[in-house]
Amino acid sequence: MDSAAHYLGFDFSTQQLKVIAVNEQLHVVYEDNVQFDKDLPEFGTQGGVHVHEDKLTVTSPVLMWLKALDCILDRMKASGFNFSKIKALSGTGQQHGSVYWRTASREVLNHLPAEQPLHIALQTCFSISDSPIWMDSSTRAECHHLEKSIGGAQVLANITGSRAYERFTGNQIAKVYKQKPKEYSQCERISLVSSFAASLFIGDYAPIDYSDGSGMNLLDIHKKTWDETCLNACAPGLKEKLGSVVPSSSVLGNVSSYHVQRYGFSPHCSVVAFTGDNPASLAGMRLEEGDIAVSLGTSDTLFLWIKDPTPALEGHIFINPVHFEDYMALLCFKNGSLMREKIRDNCSSASWEEFSNILRSTPPGNNGHIGFFFDVMEITPQVVGIHRFNAKNQKVSEFPQDVEVRALIEGQFMAKRIYAERLGYKILPQTKILATGGASCNQDILQVHYLCLVRCFRI
Ligand SMILES: Nc1ncnc2c1ncn2[C@@H]1O[C@H](COP(=O)(O)OP(=O)(O)O)[C@@H](O)[C@H]1O
Ligand SMILES: O=C(CO)[C@@H](O)[C@H](O)COP(=O)(O)O
DSSP, X not given: OOOSOEEEEEEEOSSEEEEEEEETTOOEEEEEEEEHHHHOGGGOOBTTBEEOTTSSOEEEEHHHHHHHHHHHHHHHHHTTOOGGGEEEEEEEEOSSOEEEEETTHHHXXXXXXXXXXXXXXXXXXXXXXXXXXXXOOOOHHHHHHHHHHHTSHHHHHHHHSSOOOTTSXXXXXXXXXXXXXXXXXXXXXXEEHHHHHHHHHHTSOOOEEHHHHTTSSOEETTTTEEOHHHHHHHOTTHHHHHOOEEOTTOEEEEOOHHHHHHHOOOTTOEEEOOEEHHHHHHHHTTOOTXXXXXXXXXXEEEEEEESSOOOOSSSEEEEOSXXXXXXXXXXXXXXXXXXXXXXXXXXXXXXXXXXXXXXXXXXXXXXXOEEEEESSOOSSSOOOXXXXXXXXXXXXXXXXXXXXXHHHHHHHHHHHHHHHHHTTOOOOTTOOEEEESGGGGOHHHHHHHHIIIIIHHHO
């Protein structure tokens, strides 16, 4: 019998909730996921989100995340999983999303009744039921206001690591305050998706961690404290609603009695602060200085470990989740997997296998054809639309299907390379390029990615 300790990790990402348990040798002993669209159809999401009529506002129902956690834990229990062996747990969340806890919810969280699932026990605890998430780009006015209040985009970047970005939580909170002042005033705590998820395990409001907190345009990444000018520019009374910030590897306490009674966790099981999914990937992939990681999840991101931050008007600097004196640099592209899925459906009969066959049978460089595919408003660069160019650099309205598939993948990875180079990222002989996220299982996508990043960097 395996009596050794196990460790549990959760990922509250855009399209699903994933869980993984490992033993002390880091062997996976349990793995599962709840796909929001498929497993919880009652919430009517597409890709885990609701895109509103203006096409800019994007939210996810907070109760869906709760129900997903109920569902995944119940399935574990039903499978006979032994929760008492879990020595510590932690997790990650899609970055920038915000959860608005209604006044007096801390009391409810402190005394959760073990016989009720979380989505019932906490159903009245949110003053905003649809949480703004990272895909939202509806806060342009709030971004202008924040940059103006602090003395300009570069000043804001110098303090918080990024100029004002529409998905960054401070700007989202400013919009909530402006458009739903009653709900804002009825809220006693604002969590990120990561700290919201940690709260569900400790049975209390969990602090925001430094690394995920860096994606809010509110945290001074050098002093590691909230910046008063940014807070005041976004909404009144915000400091109290945000609570404290802690290093990303802090132990927050033990799992609450709710989980001990309902699932049989040990009362000594530690809960480590949850962080953003990208910072967690940097930690989990054991990225070292000089390495570059590419995450191909719902979003595509490119990130690296850095020591000396030079915040720019493009890209982001976050506090490093492993060593909080260091930093991580990150670029985020919104048109990632969902854009690839769309072209897969149009050009390769909705089959990844066929998509791969096309990539294998078309030449690198695509005989001079190139395309930029932005189905929704991109983050870097801020554009929307599909732009195809033939070998003579003339704009064309369509490509043959095989050319289209290669143009998409080459275009996506060339954009990553161009932006990374612009930010001064360098590939050295010892540099490792690591890939993670759903699409990283596709060898043919990775091959194009390798050619675009490594070959082009080295030439
Ligand atoms: N074989 C494959 N080839 C390319 N992309 C894939 C493949 N399998 C899954 N994916 C992509 O992975 C994405 C999900 O990645 P994942 O990292 O799990 O997302 P998230 O964590 O953001 O919910 C899907 O949207 C899908 O397009
Ligand atoms: O906005 C960002 C990073 O700044 C996104 O990378 C989100 O963190 C969503 O992550 P995935 O669900 O795509 O993993």
